[in-house]
Amino acid sequence: MEELVLFETRGRNDEIGVATLVRERPLNSLLLETIELLSDQIYAWLADDKIRCIVLDSSSERAFCAGADITKLYHKIKASDEPSTYADKFFLHEYRLDYALHTANKPIIAWGNGIVMGGGLGLLGGCSHRIGTRTTRIAMPEITIGLFPDAGGTWFLSQLPDGLGDFAGLTGCQLSAADGLALGLLDVVVDAESKSAIFQRLEQIEFTGTLASDKERITAGLSGFALRELPPQQLQAHRAVLSELVEACRASDDYLGTFEEALSRLPEDDWLQGALQTYRNGSPLTAQIFVEQMRRAKKMSLAEMFRMELAIAYRCARGEEFPEGVRALMVDKDKNPQWQFSNYREVSRAVIEQHFEPSWTGAHPLADLGR
Incomplete structure (x- = not known):
């Protein structure tokens, strides 16, 4: 049986719970089974007074987590004419876990080395201490597969300054660790080779069991490892022009029309042009x-x-756009998705609103969150 995640306790009195993603070959992409294992253990640690801190780690040098295993989701969805029980359970348990991370009663640290995308950013984004390295690459690239920025993407993209989350979500652009730090997606950027020393420092902390105090002690412990020279910025380097772009879009009655017009006038920069091309190749339905x-x-x-997000995810799992996007990118790999709509103007208001309507009967599956 494939190993997905390993659990251990470390520290002075086994008071640090460490969950290590070990599915390295597919960049720690998440299966339903991974989510269930993580959920069971993290919920147990959150309820255990002996555990003072939790760490989300990865055994891979290439990735923290590349998000959901969308190929598995695709095959589960296509295997039946009925709505996919697997997909429904995946999104439900993933979002419930992400919410638990955001609202945890004890510090949670994420080692965000390498690729941190989609559901991987959903995990990292819910943690109190988000560590990046020189190789960190952050993105929410769902527009390329006909899904949408989920797993808490609504929250952390809406929190980015100057409306830059709009640009990140519509283009799936990749952000460096320096971008992540400047935009508030990361708390500290360190040298990946300092990992062992960082863990040793964490194990030396005298935890108090008080959330605010323990957070401060972890922050102080990590600060000594912060890089003085950061990797190059990408989005942050174009912050002024992109914030003006988003401001104009938000003031317009035709957001995406204004967005596309503004994109065509962007400077001839490789990173900007790459973001532009991703948007143009992406799903018009996802954009809307x-x-x-x-x-x-x-x-x-x-x-x-x-x-x-759960309402949208269930609709996407029952629609044509998401499976088609995954087919083109990950299954047949022809990179030629046949989107339902040739441009955003063809997407009716009724189609957009339908994606926000529940596809279940009775109470919302996440009705208990925040209550």
């Missing part, structure tokens, strides 16, 4: 869903955002 997602998020609590 994301704009509506961010509009609604303005008046939502964290719990409400996760409930909204």
